[in-house]
Amino acid sequence: xxxxxxxxxxxxxxxxxxxxxxxxxxxxxxxxxxxxxxxxxxxxxxxxxxxxxxxxxxxxxxxxxxxxxxxxxxxxxxxxxxxxxxxxxxxxxxxxxxxxxxxxxxxxxxxxxxxxxxxxxxxxxxxxxxxxxxxxxxxxxxxxxxxxxxxxxxxxxxxxxxxxxxxxxxxxxxxxxxxxxxxxxxxxxxxxxxxxxxxxxxxxxxxxxxxxxxxxxxxxxxxxxxxxxxxxxxxxxxxxxxxxxxxxxxxxxxxxxxxxxxxxxxxxxxxxxxxxxxxxxxxxxxxxxxxxxxxxxxxxxxxxxxxxxxxxxxxxxxxxxxxxxxxxxxxxxxxxxxxxxxxxxxxxx
Ligand code: 3MF
Ligand code: MG
Numbered sequence: 001x002x003x004x005x006x007x008x009x010x011x012x013x014x015x016x017x018x019x020x021x022x023x024x025x026x027x028x029x030x031x032x033x034x035x036x037x038x039x040x041x042x043x044x045x046x047x048x049x050x051x052x053x054x055x056x057x058x059x060x061x062x063x064x065x066x067x068x069x070x071x072x073x074x075x076x077x078x079x080x081x082x083x084x085x086x087x088x089x090x091x092x093x094x095x096x097x098x099x100x101x102x103x104x105x106x107x108x109x110x111x112x113x114x115x116x117x118x119x120x121x122x123x124x125x126x127x128x129x130x131x132x133x134x135x136x137x138x139x140x141x142x143x144x145x146x147x148x149x150x151x152x153x154x155x156x157x158x159x160x161x162x163x164x165x166x167x168x169x170x171x172x173x174x175x176x177x178x179x180x181x182x183x184x185x186x187x188x189x190x191x192x193x194x195x196x197x198x199x200x201x202x203x204x205x206x207x208x209x210x211x212x213x214x215x216x217x218x219x220x221x222x223x224x225x226x227x228x229x230x231x232x233x234x235x236x237x238x239x240x241x242x243x244x245x246x247x248x249x250x251x252x253x254x255x256x257x258x259x260x261x262x263x264x265x266x267x268x269x270x271x272x273x274x275x276x277x278x279x280x281x282x283x284x285x286x287x288x289x290x291x292x293x294x295x296x297x298x299x300x301x302x303x304x305x306x307x308x309x310x311x312x313x314x315x316x317x318x319x320x321x322x323x324x325x326x327x328x329x330x331x332x333x334x335x336x337x338x339x340x341x342x343x344x345x346x347x348x349x
Pocket of ligand 2: 241
């Protein structure tokens with residue numbers, strides 16, 4: 001196998017082993033306790049765990065700060081004993097009654113305060129778990145009906161929240177995970193370009209970066225490898241959520257490469273050419289098992305996505321760069337297209 005540049009460590013969140021409910025039907029698999037999930041990571045080839053704040057400390061709103069910290073410390077011990085590392089903590093800002101009308105951009109100042117306080121608690125949990133990374137999926141920042149919010153004001157409210165977090169902890173790094181819609185009709189930070197633009201409005205842009213999720217880029221009509229490249233050009237691709245998506249539908253979170261292998265190849269390529277991971281970035285997955293999967297097969301999507309990544313990494317490493325350069329020089333892009341397809345299919349060119 002040819003030389004590999006990047007350093008690849010894989011992570012996923014406990015929500016990626018789930019019970020299969022969807023908006024139209026109930027659970028179809030038994031729940032798996034977090035402690036059991038953590039035991040599965042290594043066997044599946046993963047060393048990193050992504051957390052929502054309440055994956056780490058369930059029902060945290062009903063607990064004292066002291067109790068939250070105590071439970072976070074107990075979780076850190078469990079992670080250590082499994083040889084696992086926490087990649088990030090993401091405040092779940094879309095579930096509570098206080099975030100019905102948005103979190104940082106709610107029309108109610110008390111609710112905006114709740115969102116900022118909860119984000120600070122997430123930072124405290126992250127510190128206990130040994131990571132300085134906070135992921136913000138801005139799920140309800142946007143609108144269902146445009147006239148309900150002042151969009152310019154919303155942008156500035158998010159900046160205010162980011163500044164509050166940056167001030168709260170001088171070491172925190174904030175990773176914005178953009179998504180164009182769902183649950184909101186129209187997200188106020190729908191793309192990685194918006195997220196990076198937003199970083200420059202904050203008091204410390206060097207500590208605000210992004211996480212690109214393949215399916216979210218596709219839902220926005222973009223190519224995920226281009227979105228990753230855009231963030232890399234700013235040195236702001238601090239994590240990824242690899243998965244796949246078949247067109248403009250609901251957020252499918254399919255296994256990586258499942259819908260479009262070539263698109264997946266180009267994502268692996270852009271990461272590998274930048275030596276992704278050399279600054280400690282993780283290859284995160286955000287994939288859902290199909291509802292049809294039985295209990296015993298409820299983690300295959302994770303192992304399979306990782307294997308697909310590694311197989312595509314081999315395709316990147318064995319790509320004939322001289323041939324590619326010659327075809328580009330000759331401007332014979334039809335032939336280059338043919339070569340790439342043959343290479344991906346393992347056919348002799
Ligand atoms: C939503 C998502 C989320 C986020 C997660 C961490 C359930 O479309 O992708 O996964 O990734 O909340 O920010
Ligand atoms: Mg995601």
